[in-house]
Amino acid sequence: MGKITFIEHDNTEHVTEFEAGTTLMQIAVDNAVPGIDGDCGGECACGTCHMIVADEWFGKTGSIGDAEEQMLSMTPERAQTSRLGCQVRTTEAMDGMTVHLPEFQM
Amino acid sequence: MTISEKQTTVIVGGGHAAGALMTILLQKKYQHEVVLVGEEPHPPYQRPPLSKNYLAGEVDQASLYLKPRVVYEKAGQQLRLGVRVEQIDRDNKTIRLSDQSTLKYDQLVLATGSHVRRLRAPGSDLQGIHYLHDITDTDALREKLVPGKRLVIVGGGYIGLEVAASATKKGVNVTVLEAADRLMQRVTGPEMSAFFYAKHRGAGVDVRLNTAVTGFEAGDQGRVAGVTLADGGTVPADVVLVSIGVIPETALAEAAGLPCDDGIVVDEFARTGDPDILAIGDCTHHRNLFFEKMQRLESVANAVDQARTAAATLMGEEKPYDSAPWFWSNQYDVRLQMVGLSQNSDQRVLRGSAEDKEFAVFYLREGSVIAVDAVNLPVAFMVGKQLVQHRKSVCAKALSDPRTDLKSLV
Numbered sequence: 001m002g003k004i005t006f007i008e009h010d011n012t013e014h015v016t017e018f019e020a021g022t023t024l025m026q027i028a029v030d031n032a033v034p035g036i037d038g039d040c041g042g043e044c045a046c047g048t049c050h051m052i053v054a055d056e057w058f059g060k061t062g063s064i065g066d067a068e069e070q071m072l073s074m075t076p077e078r079a080q081t082s083r084l085g086c087q088v089r090t091t092e093a094m095d096g097m098t099v100h101l102p103e104f105q106m
Numbered sequence: 107m108t109i110s111e112k113q114t115t116v117i118v119g120g121g122h123a124a125g126a127l128m129t130i131l132l133q134k135k136y137q138h139e140v141v142l143v144g145e146e147p148h149p150p151y152q153r154p155p156l157s158k159n160y161l162a163g164e165v166d167q168a169s170l171y172l173k174p175r176v177v178y179e180k181a182g183q184q185l186r187l188g189v190r191v192e193q194i195d196r197d198n199k200t201i202r203l204s205d206q207s208t209l210k211y212d213q214l215v216l217a218t219g220s221h222v223r224r225l226r227a228p229g230s231d232l233q234g235i236h237y238l239h240d241i242t243d244t245d246a247l248r249e250k251l252v253p254g255k256r257l258v259i260v261g262g263g264y265i266g267l268e269v270a271a272s273a274t275k276k277g278v279n280v281t282v283l284e285a286a287d288r289l290m291q292r293v294t295g296p297e298m299s300a301f302f303y304a305k306h307r308g309a310g311v312d313v314r315l316n317t318a319v320t321g322f323e324a325g326d327q328g329r330v331a332g333v334t335l336a337d338g339g340t341v342p343a344d345v346v347l348v349s350i351g352v353i354p355e356t357a358l359a360e361a362a363g364l365p366c367d368d369g370i371v372v373d374e375f376a377r378t379g380d381p382d383i384l385a386i387g388d389c390t391h392h393r394n395l396f397f398e399k400m401q402r403l404e405s406v407a408n409a410v411d412q413a414r415t416a417a418a419t420l421m422g423e424e425k426p427y428d429s430a431p432w433f434w435s436n437q438y439d440v441r442l443q444m445v446g447l448s449q450n451s452d453q454r455v456l457r458g459s460a461e462d463k464e465f466a467v468f469y470l471r472e473g474s475v476i477a478v479d480a481v482n483l484p485v486a487f488m489v490g491k492q493l494v495q496h497r498k499s500v501c502a503k504a505l506s507d508p509r510t511d512l513k514s515l516v
């Protein structure tokens with residue numbers, strides 16, 4: 001059990017508790033964080049779970065797969081540390097992590 | 107109004123549309139009491155994995171749930187599961203439930219989904235003939251999928267084909283019988299149909315096109331032993347899956363006198379003929395401003411997008427439904443993503459080739475992109491989403507030229 005903070009585009013913060021193994025998308029959905037709907041349920045098929053991981057935490061989120069990279073490449077608010085939330089499975093090492101949400105999803 | 111006189115919004119049906127609506131209302135801090143009444147014993151769950159990795163035994167039941175039941179309840183939303191809504195009394199704004207209780211509503215949202223189309227033919231009530239629509243159906247079918255057994259699937263649509271792929275993975279011998287001259291005819295063009303035909307044949311599935319089913323043959327103890335064909339032949343079977351489409355669930359709405367026509371008729375704000383009753387998801391025949399005509403769709407994207415529209419309507423905002431439909435399907439190592447509806451295209455442009463296992467078909471009408479089907483090429487799907495939503499005109503040559511960066515066309 002640890003904490004991850006989601007910060008909306010308007011700076012509203014959502015501090016959430018998580019169990020390692022849950023994806024970032026699922027944590028956001030379970031906590032009704034606005035703007036993350038995860039339409040495809042985590043299949044990497046919809047692109048509606050775009051998140052921007054705080055720089056210092058990005059290295060802990062694992063590598064970006066080819067399908068994820070292709071989906072992200074068309075996201076207007078793509079940043080250096082962008083991820084699809086459904087493709088990031090949390091670990092204990094992510095306790096305390098901060099994740100920013102873009103203004104719009106695809 | 108005091109707090110105790112809070113208005114109540116009741117959602118009928120516990121599927122994907124209902125679940126999405128619950129979540130969106132929570133995100134938007136909706137102030138009314140929210141109660142969901144669902145016939146199934148489960149909190150809202152995703153059906154797509156039923157024919158894919160859940161059937162293959164790769165994910166568990168809890169992972170199907172949009173979120174755990176306690177999450178709704180902790181947030182103050184009520185779930186009444188395992189209870190069916192039997193009747194809507196519009197005059198008294200009350201619904202009657204199968205446990206004989208009644209519930210008052212101020213706003214009602216119908217999200218009753220669809221039910222499977224049954225095949226009525228001699229022998230269709232034999233044991234061992236399955237349909238696939240919910241968790242119970244899937245558990246029953248999964249139990250029968252043991253190596254070496256013969257599964258015959260009636261219907262070569264995307265659900266039948268996904269089951270073929272999942273069952274093949276488990277070592278089952280699969281035959282697919284399709285009446286039309288190509289697979290997934292209703293949703294995709296000939297190039298994709300041909301690609302999936304080759305894919306399934308290559309995996310060892312016996313796919314038979316132009317093959318009409320006339321009935322079922324009985325074996326021992328009332329169990330199905332074969333599927334009989336119009337040409338007089340029989341295909342031996344241990345298990346049969348009939349997958350020939352769904353019918354919108356409109357009985358409740360019809361009995362309440364709401365206009366229905368191949369679905370509950372709703373406008374672009376998800377409103378039915380009664381100002382206090384909305385409807386969303388598979389059960390609707392709806393106006394989507396993206397199309398010029400009324401439309402019925404069976405997809406998660408439609409369920410979720412209509413839920414967004416309904417949430418806005420409930421909160422007094424106007425957010426018409428105007429998004430391009432999209433869809434996905436997984437079969438073997440193939441990820442198919444589709445956007446738009448391709449039926450009325452007058453030109454098809456292929457990008458890449460089927461042999462490379464990464465390609466896309468762009469469907470044009472009068473020079474504008476109206477749909478894209480992408481195989482293992484998510485970037486074509488994402489570009490397609492933009493092109494289709496904005497009805498962009500593009501040069502067919504540029505689309506097919508591998509040197510064109512697809513992203514530059516948006």
Ligand SMILES: Cc1cc2nc3c(=O)[nH]c(=O)nc-3n(C[C@H](O)[C@H](O)[C@H](O)COP(=O)(O)OP(=O)(O)OC[C@H]3O[C@@H](n4cnc5c(N)ncnc54)[C@H](O)[C@@H]3O)c2cc1C
Pocket residue numbers: 118119120121122123124143144145146152153154155156157189190191192217218219220238239240265355358386387388389403404405406407409432433434435436
């Ligand atoms: C096997 C399978 C695979 C699929 N794969 C995909 C896919 O890959 N991609 C995709 O986009 N879509 C897919 N779909 C379609 C998608 O799941 C549906 O479009 C979506 O579930 C529709 O949501 P809904 O809420 O409108 O209806 P449903 O999810 O069908 O939910 C309706 C619910 O309402 C309940 N109900 C009905 N009447 C009453 C009543 N009177 N009282 C109480 N409860 C009631 C039903 O029991 C049901 O639980 C698939 C569907 C199936 C069956």
Ligand code: FES
Pocket residue numbers: 025037038039040041042043044045046047048049084085086087
């Ligand atoms: S939830 Fe659909 S891509 Fe992440």
